[in-house]
Each structure stands twice: as structure tokens, then as C-alpha cells.
Amino acid sequence: MPPRKVFAGARLRALRVQHRLTQGELAARLDISPSYVNQIESNQRPLTASVMLALADNFDLDLSSLATDASDRLVVDLREALADPVFGEAVPNLQELKSVASNAPDMARAVLALYEAYRKTNEKLAGMDAALSRDPQSGVTTAYEEVRDFFHYADNYIDPLDRAAEALAAELGEFGPDRLRRLIDYCAEMHNIRVVLSASVERDRLVVFDRANRDLWVNAHLEPASQFFQIGSVLCGLEQATLLDALLDGANFKAPEARAIARMGLANYFAGALHMPYGAFLKAADAYRFDIEELARVFGASLEQVAHRLSTMQRPREKGVPFFFARVDAAGTITKRHSATALQFARFGGACPLWNVHRAFEAHGRIIRQLAETPDGKQYLCLAWSYEKRVGGYRGVVRRYAYALGCEISHAGRLVYADDLDMAKAGFDPIGISCRICERRNCPQRAVPPLAASISVPADRRSVVPYEIG
Incomplete structure (x- = not known):
């Protein structure tokens, strides 16, 4: 497979503005022409290896940060929001969304903020959220x-x-x-x-x-x-x-x-x-192959604290395995979410019911595993467990949560949890972000139709889901 081209126009422009440089001054530092800088900033030309090395030398940049597509999460958020029928049929395709997220990230966030304001105002008018209806700030994020x-x-x-x-x-x-x-x-x-x-x-x-x-x-x-x-x-x-x-x-x-x-x-x-200080924790995580119970023992921490810390290990030049981490209550509400992976959590709806975190309450006290695949073809190793937080005695406050921790399958070999899994032969469970944007046509757990797809209700045949998609 040919190496992936790196387009980083928005990041280069932000770096230039941060250091108060003109395109000509930046070109002089990088030993390239001003027109080349202009083409890179407008994403007409990708970054070459020599330009990336020059950026690293002049501005102490982590090269991996340039090669990482930080706009992925913006694309996911935009795609979810634009699936709402309010946008009609003129929904941008995936390539257009990637272009907006890469070239105009502030505009992308403005669209998300506008949609969030619309959604909350709509909820207030419909009387769906009593708390927001009492809030004079409702209608904004x-x-x-x-x-x-x-x-x-x-x-x-x-x-x-x-x-x-x-x-x-x-x-x-x-x-x-x-x-x-x-x-x-x-x-x-x-x-x-x-x-x-x-x-x-x-x-x-x-x-x-x-x-x-x-x-x-x-x-x-x-x-x-x-x-x-x-x-x-x-x-x-x-x-x-x-x-x-x-x-x-x-x-x-x-x-x-x-x-x-x-x-x-x-x-x-x-x-x-x-x-759990960064250097010592990262060293221990590698030594114990990311066994969260061993790490909890070494640092005198809870499994939640360890999992949360694993999701933060993104220091430039010292990055750990990129994990996602989530905490879910018994009603299925995600109360804490962090992701250093391409997997993002639903912002406007419930989580996928096929995700193993929902089964963790049934397997209390055990860490359960799942090999999962999202509609974009990315595959993950997912861990889940549940825990009761009790403060006080018999009548003390009790909070029950399930936790999810996972990484892309390309990193699974570094985890002790993958030792007995045959990735080549294993079946991957199909999961999504939420039903409203999931494109899978034959999911027996589907709660609502995808907003961007048409449905039909056949008169002469019935399935678990009472409609057909597309």
C-alpha cells in the first residue's frame, strides 16, 4: 500500500499565525518558496518528508502529530449532526465532510454548535426536557x-x-x-x-x-x-x-x-x-502489557482510575497505546467519555446496544472481551466490567457503573487480553456509534431507522425490525 499523503493546511496555518509569521517568513525558515507554503495551507499540496522534518526542527513539533488525522472526530460529529432530516436530502458526502474538517475546522465546530442550539431549542419547544425549559440559557450548548x-x-x-x-x-x-x-x-x-x-x-x-x-x-x-x-x-x-x-x-x-x-x-x-505520573505509568503499562488489574495494584488505584489514565497517554514523542474509555450507568447513559482512537461516542443519541459494555452489569466482577467492527471497517478489542461505588455502610450511597476500555486491533498485540485470540479467524461483532447514523441494514437490535436513509415497510414479510432500509 502506498504511503498516505499528509494534508495539514489548517495546522500549518495555525502554527504560522501562532508564531506571527507571514507566508514568506515561514517559507524562508522551511527553505521552500512562498507559493509552496500557500499551496500547502490551501491543501493543494501534501507535506513532504523534508518539509515535516524542517517543521520539527524549527518549531519542535512531534512528527506523529502531523501525520495523525486529527479531523477524524470532527468528521464523525458532523456526519452524525447532518444526518438529521432538518438538513433535507442535500447532505454532504464523506469526502466533502473531510475537506471541511481539514480546511475549516472552526467552521465545522460552528456548524456543530449551531446544530446543538437548534436541537436544544427544539426540545424545549416540544416540552421534552423540563430542566432545559427552566434554563434561560437553553438553546445553546x-x-x-x-x-x-x-x-x-x-x-x-x-x-x-x-x-x-x-x-x-x-x-x-x-x-x-x-x-x-x-x-x-x-x-x-x-x-x-x-x-x-x-x-x-x-x-x-x-x-x-x-x-x-x-x-x-x-x-x-x-x-x-x-x-x-x-x-x-x-x-x-x-x-x-x-x-x-x-x-x-x-x-x-x-x-x-x-x-x-x-x-x-x-x-x-x-x-x-x-x-499515576506519566513516565512511570507508561513504563509499567508496557511491562505489564496493559493489564489494568496489575496496574491498579502497582499504583494503588481503582480500575476506573487506571482506565481513565490510559486514555490520556498522548504526550508528544512518548505516546502510549491510543485507547477509548467510557463510563455507562445502568440506564445506558454515557456519563464519562474519552477517546484517542477513531472510535467516537454518540453526542446526540444512545450508544449501540451491541457494544459489550451493556453486558458488563450481567458479568459483575469479571472483565469481558469483545472483538468489534464499526461501519467504517475499523476493528477494535473492547474490554468491559462493572463496579459498585459504595460510600458508607448498609444505608450508604451506592452508584453502579459499567466501564469500557478499548483500542484498535493493530495495537491489540501489546495487550495481555489478546494473547489467546486468533485475530485472523475471530468473528468481529458489528457495532456502531448510534442507530441514527449507523448504515447497517440487517441489525436485529436497531432502535430507530438511520436518519439519512429511506425505509420501506413490506406488506407480505416481517422481520424482527418492522421496516427495511434503503
Whole structure:
């Protein structure tokens, strides 16, 4: 197969603007003609190996970031939105969507924001969402969705925050059962904060910080991994306030609550990176062949924390296996989603019922595997398990979740979970993003017809699905 041509016009233009260079000045740095720069920026010419090396030398770029098609997730999101009948029959084809996502990513995001506003306004008018109907901001992207997209388009990796957490982890020293105590001592020595593990904290409270008296009350019913995480999150707000402000200023959130939600999300990111610092975690992941139970043991973390951390390993020049990670509640709602793979999760509808994460509640306590294939032909190794989070005794708060972790089949050989699987002979389950955009014609689990396809209802034959597609 011939090598794939790399068109990176939007990224080159953004890089030039970031460094305040004209096309002529950039051409001089790369030792090419200004007209060549213009052709690359307009995606009339691909990047050559020599130009990519020149970019790496002049701007300290990771070459893999240039070769990676970061517009894939934008294409998936656009395709899902444009499947709505409101757009009529004039739906752009896949090649046109890729062109827009590559050449005009800001325009693509504007279309998504506009569709999101339309969808929410429609829901309000139809009385389908009582909460939104009470919200004066309904009809625009909610604060949570803005924050979700902030992490989504950053590949769930925040480099300066990750490195700051790694530096603090080095100060705390080696991993072991006394690491929580060392973190508590650090709070006392560096910030004059008294950390109290107290069973008297309200059961639905994880942590309470009394700033005036410098007391940090942590729920003693939490597992040690969660206690470490909560303390680390508070520490981030104290030690990384300037960095957090800079990251939040650059995000340009529109919803007034989004900044506060994102600050909490970034603090949680820091806590996870402190618990499992990048270099040590990546080394251990390779050594244990991504066995999440072994990694949980080594770092004193939960399976959820380990899986979430695996989905963030996208540091330039030190990337791990690109994973997707999701958390699903018993109603099938995806409550947490991150993906460094081509697989993206539904933004406007429910998840595919053929995905093994929905079976995890039935196999409580076991990690189950699935070989799956999406309509675009990409194949994945998917892991799923379920867990109950209980805070307190018999009458304590209980939350039940199923978790999904997976990677493309090309990386499966690095995972212990693929050792006994014969990829050449194995059958791959057909899964999709959501029924509304899935093109499969013969799916017995289909909930609704695909919005972009016509259907017919035959009079003389019946199947499990009462209509035929196409």
C-alpha cells in the first residue's frame, strides 16, 4: 500500500499565525518558496518528508502529530449532526465532510454548535426536557457540553498540567502503601493544611475544605485511592492556580458555569496524573502489557482510575497505546467519555446496544472481551466490567457503573487480553456509534431507522425490525 499523503493546511496555518509569521517568513525558515507554503495551507499540496522534518526542527513539533488525522472526530460529529432530516436530502458526502474538517475546522465546530442550539431549542419547544425549559440559557450548548468538547478536542491530554503533576509525584517519592500518608504530610509541610480522614463527613460528600482554618476533611468511607485523588485535586487548585487560569482563559467558554466545571475537571486531571505520573505509568503499562488489574495494584488505584489514565497517554514523542474509555450507568447513559482512537461516542443519541459494555452489569466482577467492527471497517478489542461505588455502610450511597476500555486491533498485540485470540479467524461483532447514523441494514437490535436513509415497510414479510432500509 502506498504511503498516505499528509494534508495539514489548517495546522500549518495555525502554527504560522501562532508564531506571527507571514507566508514568506515561514517559507524562508522551511527553505521552500512562498507559493509552496500557500499551496500547502490551501491543501493543494501534501507535506513532504523534508518539509515535516524542517517543521520539527524549527518549531519542535512531534512528527506523529502531523501525520495523525486529527479531523477524524470532527468528521464523525458532523456526519452524525447532518444526518438529521432538518438538513433535507442535500447532505454532504464523506469526502466533502473531510475537506471541511481539514480546511475549516472552526467552521465545522460552528456548524456543530449551531446544530446543538437548534436541537436544544427544539426540545424545549416540544416540552421534552423540563430542566432545559427552566434554563434561560437553553438553546445553546450547556456548560457541561462545552467542557466535554474542551477535553475531547485536546485528545484528553493537557501537557503542562500533566508535567506539573509528574514533578510533584517525584517529590512524593516511590510508590507504596504509605504514599497517601506522604501526600498528607506534604500538605501540612508545604501548605499548613491539616488533612483529616473523618467518618463524620456527610456520606454524599467526598471532601470539604475549610480554607479559613486550613482543614481538609476527607470522607473516611472512601477507598484510599479515592482519598489520594481528592487530596490531589485540592492541591492542584492551590499550587497550579496560575496555570489553571491560563488554560481556562484560552478555552474561551461561553456558558458562565463552564469555567468552574472545567476548573474542577482540570484539577481532577492533575490528581489522576499525580496518582499515576506519566513516565512511570507508561513504563509499567508496557511491562505489564496493559493489564489494568496489575496496574491498579502497582499504583494503588481503582480500575476506573487506571482506565481513565490510559486514555490520556498522548504526550508528544512518548505516546502510549491510543485507547477509548467510557463510563455507562445502568440506564445506558454515557456519563464519562474519552477517546484517542477513531472510535467516537454518540453526542446526540444512545450508544449501540451491541457494544459489550451493556453486558458488563450481567458479568459483575469479571472483565469481558469483545472483538468489534464499526461501519467504517475499523476493528477494535473492547474490554468491559462493572463496579459498585459504595460510600458508607448498609444505608450508604451506592452508584453502579459499567466501564469500557478499548483500542484498535493493530495495537491489540501489546495487550495481555489478546494473547489467546486468533485475530485472523475471530468473528468481529458489528457495532456502531448510534442507530441514527449507523448504515447497517440487517441489525436485529436497531432502535430507530438511520436518519439519512429511506425505509420501506413490506406488506407480505416481517422481520424482527418492522421496516427495511434503503
